[in-house]
Amino acid sequence: MVHATDILxxxxxxxxxxxxxxxxxxxxxxxxxxxxxxxxxxxxxVVTGEIEGTMNWTNNFVYVLRGAVFVNDGATLNIQxxxxxxxxxxxxxTLIVLRGGRLNAIxxxxxxxxxxxxxxxxxxARGDWGGIILNGRAPLNIPGGEGVGEAQTGVYGGNDxxxxxxxxxxxxxxxxxxxxxxxNELNGIAFQGxxxxxxxxxxxxxxxxxDAFEWFGGTADIKHAIASNAGDDSFDWTxxxxxxxxxxxxxxRSDDGDWAIEADNNEFNNNxxxxxxxxxxxxxxxxxxxxxxxxxxxxxxxxxxxxxxxxRNFVIAGSRTLGMQIDGAATLDQVNNGTTQIGAGVIFGPAxxxxxxxxxxxxxxxxxxxxxxxxxxxxxxxxxHESPNFQPTxxxxxxxxxxAPIQPPNDGFFETVTFIGAVPPAPQDDWTAGWTAYPQR
Amino acid sequence: xxxSALLLALLTLTGxxxxxxxxxxxxxxxxxxxxxxxxxxxxxxxATLASLALSEQExxxxxxxxxxxxxxxxxxxxxxxxxxxxxxxxxxxxxxIDRLRGQALTLVDVRLGEATVYDGYxxxxxxxxxxxxxxxxxxxxxxxxxxxxxxGRWKVFSYVVDx
Numbered sequence: 001m002v003h004a005t006d007i008l009x010x011x012x013x014x015x016x017x018x019x020x021x022x023x024x025x026x027x028x029x030x031x032x033x034x035x036x037x038x039x040x041x042x043x044x045x046v047v048t049g050e051i052e053g054t055m056n057w058t059n060n061f062v063y064v065l066r067g068a069v070f071v072n073d074g075a076t077l078n079i080q081x082x083x084x085x086x087x088x089x090x091x092x093x094t095l096i097v098l099r100g101g102r103l104n105a106i107x108x109x110x111x112x113x114x115x116x117x118x119x120x121x122x123x124x125a126r127g128d129w130g131g132i133i134l135n136g137r138a139p140l141n142i143p144g145g146e147g148v149g150e151a152q153t154g155v156y157g158g159n160d161x162x163x164x165x166x167x168x169x170x171x172x173x174x175x176x177x178x179x180x181x182x183x184n185e186l187n188g189i190a191f192q193g194x195x196x197x198x199x200x201x202x203x204x205x206x207x208x209x210x211d212a213f214e215w216f217g218g219t220a221d222i223k224h225a226i227a228s229n230a231g232d233d234s235f236d237w238t239x240x241x242x243x244x245x246x247x248x249x250x251x252x253r254s255d256d257g258d259w260a261i262e263a264d265n266n267e268f269n270n271n272x273x274x275x276x277x278x279x280x281x282x283x284x285x286x287x288x289x290x291x292x293x294x295x296x297x298x299x300x301x302x303x304x305x306x307x308x309x310x311x312r313n314f315v316i317a318g319s320r321t322l323g324m325q326i327d328g329a330a331t332l333d334q335v336n337n338g339t340t341q342i343g344a345g346v347i348f349g350p351a352x353x354x355x356x357x358x359x360x361x362x363x364x365x366x367x368x369x370x371x372x373x374x375x376x377x378x379x380x381x382x383x384x385h386e387s388p389n390f391q392p393t394x395x396x397x398x399x400x401x402x403x404a405p406i407q408p409p410n411d412g413f414f415e416t417v418t419f420i421g422a423v424p425p426a427p428q429d430d431w432t433a434g435w436t437a438y439p440q441r
Numbered sequence: 442x443x444x445s446a447l448l449l450a451l452l453t454l455t456g457x458x459x460x461x462x463x464x465x466x467x468x469x470x471x472x473x474x475x476x477x478x479x480x481x482x483x484x485x486x487x488a489t490l491a492s493l494a495l496s497e498q499e500x501x502x503x504x505x506x507x508x509x510x511x512x513x514x515x516x517x518x519x520x521x522x523x524x525x526x527x528x529x530x531x532x533x534x535x536x537x538i539d540r541l542r543g544q545a546l547t548l549v550d551v552r553l554g555e556a557t558v559y560d561g562y563x564x565x566x567x568x569x570x571x572x573x574x575x576x577x578x579x580x581x582x583x584x585x586x587x588x589x590x591x592x593g594r595w596k597v598f599s600y601v602v603d604x
Binding site: 091 | 481509535589603
């Protein structure tokens, strides 16, 4: 397991970092000359303002996001494997990629890119800094086809499903999600009208104050993603997301958090088009089974407000109260008209595994092979907050060995699988190992 | 509609008390504010609801300068923050109206969550409306997000309901 402290020896000297940061920077500058900070093994570069052209961040520096840093239309930010980026808490560092801008953050399993808080280890918390906002030109179902944003900031959406906002691979993001204002917290990563032209793989969002991942329309795909200890929902979508997703893992903590999946088409008009209709294969949710730290995070999956979905090969564990719910006539219409496809999964742990809205479809076989009476095959390690283990102990224990997966489309994105859930059973490779981390503070 | 208009007029009148607030259409306590909001929601009266919440000018002139997000080093344009909040508020409000319009509900009480004190005003988060149905059933409703209190006057911060 790689921790931020392994990557950046001495980040605990945050006071020194803060002092150096305060000394360095006129706001107008974009990239300050590196400064040496006692206790930190690499020179620190403070970044502010707007990025134009091509900028490369390399792992021999530590980069501090001061305030909102914009990657402008036409600009590209490349981040090398092993680079550490600290969002400054005092200024709420936030990285915002505007339409036409690109973020290429490409780490490796042994050298992930880490976006974290600049606060000392042990004093970090959800909401220390902002997070990442990606704005693209892919379709969404807000009337007019664009999200409301004023001036030249934050406009998203368009008519190019193949638009690219860049690529993120082996990236960890932790302790983000501060608020812009009361009632408006930031997601860990917000995919706003992001197209499928880029790639998003091996991404962990940990200890975010609001949702970990949220898609606002768009067509972006994602594979191998972990949402852990989110302060609200783990995976959330609205405004017509139509991407593909495979191997999604959720770990919840009862001190805060809400749904593992909270999914809308559009809350203003549930039938606006393009309709949210992502295809999700291989999902595991380790909901908190106890109330040792609080009473939150007690439910798992909610499809509502007109969304359609393909939801296959899932394992839902813990989540004390509720496993799966489909809410609203427009959402049920998508089941009855054959668009929504749910099946091959096991739910074990919630007092009510299946809401009454779901039961009839399981009973009549419309949702095939949904089991609620068998153990998931996950160990108790699934629920450990400091080092959750998403890997079933064996194929034989995975839902009692009873469930074969439903194969995803052979479309070049999805992978053929031999298991349900996000992570293959031992002794196959646990793809979450080696690059993730679960610090609580 | 006439009941909402009357409430709005009463709220405006009570705004002429000795404790001045630059905010318009305020109430002197959370309960009357919630009462006006609930009546307008049940009537689908979006104009009244808009007036009961912070306007762009009020947000810019009286709220924004004290928010941490407004500090120059944060590099956040007002337009970005207001636009994002306003969009979410409008969306939340429409969803709330769709959900509650036409129902027979009466306000029993209001519960407020954490209070955050800013220079010149206080934001009371996570407002919960305790309502009673025609059948006498009491329930909790999230109708607005936070309420803002300034000089003893109360107004809706936004209709963003994080559910």
